[in-house]
Amino acid sequence: MYSFRNDYSEIAHKNILDALSKYASEQNVGYGLDSHSSNARKLIRKQIDRDIDVDVRFLIGGTSCNKIVISHVLRPFEAVIAATTGHINVHEAGAIEASGHKVITVPSHNGKLLPADITKVVHEHVDEHMVVPKMVYISNATETGSIYTKAELTAISKVCHVHNLILYVDGARLGAALTAIGNDLTINDIAQLTDLFYIGGTKNGTLFGEALVIVNDDLKNNFRHSIKQNGGMLAKGFITGIQFEALFTDDLFFKLAKHANEVANILKNKLTDLNVEFFASSSTNQQFINLDNNIITRLLEKYDFEIWNKGNTSSAIRLVTSWATPIEAVDEFINDLKAILNK
Amino acid sequence: MYSFRNDYSEIAHKNILDALSKYASEQNVGYGLDSHSSNARKLIRKQIDRDIDVDVRFLIGGTSCNKIVISHVLRPFEAVIAATTGHINVHEAGAIEASGHKVITVPSHNGKLLPADITKVVHEHVDEHMVVPKMVYISNATETGSIYTKAELTAISKVCHVHNLILYVDGARLGAALTAIGNDLTINDIAQLTDLFYIGGTKNGTLFGEALVIVNDDLKNNFRHSIKQNGGMLAKGFITGIQFEALFTDDLFFKLAKHANEVANILKNKLTDLNVEFFASSSTNQQFINLDNNIITRLLEKYDFEIWNKGNTSSAIRLVTSWATPIEAVDEFINDLKAILNK
Amino acid sequence: MYSFRNDYSEIAHKNILDALSKYASEQNVGYGLDSHSSNARKLIRKQIDRDIDVDVRFLIGGTSCNKIVISHVLRPFEAVIAATTGHINVHEAGAIEASGHKVITVPSHNGKLLPADITKVVHEHVDEHMVVPKMVYISNATETGSIYTKAELTAISKVCHVHNLILYVDGARLGAALTAIGNDLTINDIAQLTDLFYIGGTKNGTLFGEALVIVNDDLKNNFRHSIKQNGGMLAKGFITGIQFEALFTDDLFFKLAKHANEVANILKNKLTDLNVEFFASSSTNQQFINLDNNIITRLLEKYDFEIWNKGNTSSAIRLVTSWATPIEAVDEFINDLKAILNK
């Protein structure tokens, strides 16, 4: 039974585990004030290569990071704009609302936001009977595997600038985005164009952990208070630090993401060869296809994956590859599917 | 430089790291729905050995656990009673209030609550102009290293029962409490006497992670919603599961805590021999002593520890031992202190 | 300059002001525990004429009432379903989200919800990564002036019962609904079919104040705590009590609402005679029509009203009548409009 269910099925990449073993008997101060966290911060800053300083905060997971950022940045009557497909809208059990903030939804264009939709929301919120739109939340790669081009992100950044909106990028799969075919964004571009973004570790080889990069100076103060208050401050913060040290050594972050994309691309090409219909257009490590329900049932005997959009006769399924996915798993899956399809 | 700063200075006990390495290439489902979490749950249930079922939820840390529990259990106008020294009162950056709930403080008696103080709070809160006291929060071992006896916990449990209050035990250092000299409580007793409690991993050998035990049936429903909403649900939940499997195999949980206590006891006895004044009476792995500030300054050249209560000429310091503290570290510390004291 | 801007432009109906004057020198206990509030409660219970007891709570305004109800009823991870046009969704400055709860929107059918949309939401929220839909919010009359029939409300009530959802009716304009042409609901029906609803005073002749009727026993306890905590408990609660005593004496509540509807109906018929296009179909005291922008500009010289939906060449305007609107105001408006239209 091989699982294409997600990109967080295995504990962690060997380099991560090796690093933890290496420092197993070392004593470190707690709460992220250790030298490993400090060093990891430097490696990430170097990767971003900006002339002005950015803050880097290591957090434990995506929902926690999104909740802390939004809780920290917004005042009570301010709201965040997201696509209907945005992770904060549906899949975080109301975490944003629990922090007191409305999520204003705009249509999803294959997971992405259009600048015009942002402007429209701003124009609709005119007085004190409505919330004040103050932040734009996007994810890159998006929840459906698509990525923003430099032109697209620049356009969104501009509209945010015009309307005094904070731009925040959920980078749970930022590695996948930055190493995708067709990507023309660098991590430096993202730091230039946004106010804050996070670099996902959980879905790219770590045990857990995300690195939040705060670019906008106004958002930096007291951020550790917000982490602590939201239960996101790990006592052994150095464990996250050690992991990100390893992840940003020898380009491991990019290598792992690239592998996931490459395997996904092979899968995509072979599915195309089989004339399978795609449910969404993705250039990253999530591929969405439509299959008859009886075919899905037969595949589930040998593979694990998520049924994304259930229909009466056919459904969309999601196939996720990761840093850990062997090409053989894809080959076998394709062979089995081919057999089922009688091709 | 040896650190007595806390009991979470080292990554994790060897058994924990070995378990993670052992399962490094295994695929698991996410969010705590894996077989390791399930097995760890069984091991903890077996340890508790209760005839009725308890729920076990694996969480990432103490503040997160406290916040989730209180947010889940209380209605908006309900409040939690804690000692002034209680962790939720001062050291969680307002996490409980951020969830909307007042922390009503009562005097600390060497870190512990007295039943009479609970009754007094209940009697003072008479109408709708005041919050409704609904939960009692205690920690065992307490923040100052003391422990509850079975008689004391039974008395608190009774007063909670009389006034329809939920009793919750913060067990960040439950291992230390249960293996302390003078302890007469078992983990089964705690399950009999309380509504929920957590078994601390972070301060007893894991990378991170606490096991919340929900005894009271009324509090079980939708608990996973509360975990998710508060950002406490780890994608790779199986990592916590694997750690607690190891911790509750071959009594590792108790062995590690016992070691920490034993080393602390040696330290305590030798400090007593040196006629050092104790700031608090502790039978667990935290020892608090008063020293002249110039002596503290000299000790800090070679040791790391927390200054707990700063005075102009003398201060209280906290010395914490752990599962990882070698007896040699204590011997050396005592010798150095003796030399400084010219004894 | 006559204002059709809303139904809360005048201080209060004469009977209300007279009642206040009558009791001006009387001393009363505070916080709604006075005899006037008690008597008003009895009058409302009598009006409802149910064999089981209902609680009646006097609140200060619609947003406050909605916020208190939802905060009181829902647990943190539970959400409320509303039409996109629902007052709580857009026009309460995020009050519901500020209390921690997501508003799940479904399509508006002329301001009303369809049972099938409720079922769909329930089916979509399957696990702990999503909020739990637990309440349905409807308004009657709706924000666009339409009303629910007994069959429609019964169908919604049934679907709520099936899915264990609390049904709450925002009755800011309940008087208008119950006295509208085509209405077949009684206040007793509403009490039979819902868990709680409020009887609006502000938009039907009082200075301020709404009477919340809590039918469902499970929702009654500690409600006064929720009122107080949300800042909704008036020190001089007897002022609200006195007003509702007057409002439910000699059917004043119904007479005032009926007058507003009758004037609106005359307006509607005359607008129909003028072949003016209606923006929404309303049988109550709000009428929505489309007019060319230049016509609107000319009308605004002499009348005040809200531009509901602004277009480049034509817009929808809202004309609201009230208990205080003289028929002459409608006649004059129609004459002026006729002149502008050259008819």
Add this chain to the structure above:
Amino acid sequence: MYSFRNDYSEIAHKNILDALSKYASEQNVGYGLDSHSSNARKLIRKQIDRDIDVDVRFLIGGTSCNKIVISHVLRPFEAVIAATTGHINVHEAGAIEASGHKVITVPSHNGKLLPADITKVVHEHVDEHMVVPKMVYISNATETGSIYTKAELTAISKVCHVHNLILYVDGARLGAALTAIGNDLTINDIAQLTDLFYIGGTKNGTLFGEALVIVNDDLKNNFRHSIKQNGGMLAKGFITGIQFEALFTDDLFFKLAKHANEVANILKNKLTDLNVEFFASSSTNQQFINLDNNIITRLLEKYDFEIWNKGNTSSAIRLVTSWATPIEAVDEFINDLKAILNK
């Protein structure tokens, strides 16, 4: 039966009711954007007579005002310092905590705060494991009837300035404070020394309503959003405007408060003559005395008042006078007490 229970037992002063009757048929725009509110704002600004602009916002009650101010001003991890006796600490059903903020208590010195206690709190809150003290809440007159002198308020203002704390005065009984014997503060002084304060109407002759004065420019933006979101925006805001117009015409505000104080002072002197023991030292319209419980029981046959501090044999009672209290009521009470005491 005469009530000394509180200063909000009667509907409203005649001038207030007359003003409402006068404008009964007038149409006004809603939500406080009317000309009466605007005029009342001007009258209050004139009263304050400051060379820089202040914002004036009309709110519905004390708890609502406190909740809105604190919710508006503080970021999530920031806390407010108050005396243990402060209204926000005990008597608002957790309203402040429900908005997410901790109330840090300091000792009450006859209802007042000492600057040294504020400094101590600031020094104790050193890192991100604790909340950030950011606001100081005081009431004037205090909950026990005492008042701040100009020197005392200046000292608190200075310590707030030093530590970058917002100073907020709850003026539910500001009229009583400003007209008390021994008072040397003007309303202008208060505006000079604080960031925001409110001028209480409810306890000084209005039906309801408080006028919040925002002095600090940084706190002004979006305040109406905070009012609306917290359910504190009255549809018929002009009703509050009309009341404050009347209250700040011909010094009514000061005359009413002065009357309450004068009657209280007569009561105080006569109680002193009777050698009754005072529970607290008050120069305003609340007097607190200790009496044997059997004497209290007899007084309760003819008078209503609050038992403030219940003891086994004797208790403290609170006697409150108001703008509406006739001197005769005091005389009669004293005569009756004298008779009971056999003096």
